[in-house]
Amino acid sequence: MSERIYDRKRDSIHRGPEGGRYIDQYEAELDRDFKDFEGKRILEIGAGPELRFANNLVQQGIHAEVVSLSPAFANDADRSKALEHGTGLMLAGDAVTLPFPDNSFDDGVALHVTEHLTRGETLQMVHEAARVLRPGGAIDIAPFYDDEQYPNHVIPDIQSTMGTGVEVVWRRPRAPYKTKRLPDNTGYKQDVDVYILTIKKKSR
Numbered sequence: 001m002s003e004r005i006y007d008r009k010r011d012s013i014h015r016g017p018e019g020g021r022y023i024d025q026y027e028a029e030l031d032r033d034f035k036d037f038e039g040k041r042i043l044e045i046g047a048g049p050e051l052r053f054a055n056n057l058v059q060q061g062i063h064a065e066v067v068s069l070s071p072a073f074a075n076d077a078d079r080s081k082a083l084e085h086g087t088g089l090m091l092a093g094d095a096v097t098l099p100f101p102d103n104s105f106d107d108g109v110a111l112h113v114t115e116h117l118t119r120g121e122t123l124q125m126v127h128e129a130a131r132v133l134r135p136g137g138a139i140d141i142a143p144f145y146d147d148e149q150y151p152n153h154v155i156p157d158i159q160s161t162m163g164t165g166v167e168v169v170w171r172r173p174r175a176p177y178k179t180k181r182l183p184d185n186t187g188y189k190q191d192v193d194v195y196i197l198t199i200k201k202k203s204r
Contacts, residue, residue, distance in 0.1 A: 020048025
């Protein structure tokens, strides 16, 4: 199943990874165990057209409902490719205006999406992720860099914007993903600390 709900000039910038990301990459960079997804409804933001994450869960014997979201699915070629590999539900959509009602998901992942967003868009994405979580649910978003010269830098005061029903947790990934070598404003490459943002919606 798919819908055409995405219409932004920047869709080429926001495209998901070629093919998608395998579950072991999510496990490593988000410090997650795929067994945690058992029995849950999961949102994958920034999916690739081969739907590797959703397919990997099936191959590992994990019973979960995965909704794969990417602006690329508005493109006929990518949508057709996704339908060929199809596992679960795929939607063409934007991370900063998630096309789902409140309280839709138990869990979620968004890897290497923030690098393609402005600071304002990242804040919108975080609020949207919290909105679509069910009580007791959580979503992991990464990477964030501990340096203000990068648009997706760590936002220390983000908890104050979220309201009392949402908990914000900053975590460090496992080695070798604790740091990343990035160019600074002058082009000089430096090692920058990497963080994972976990958004948890408190149980009622």
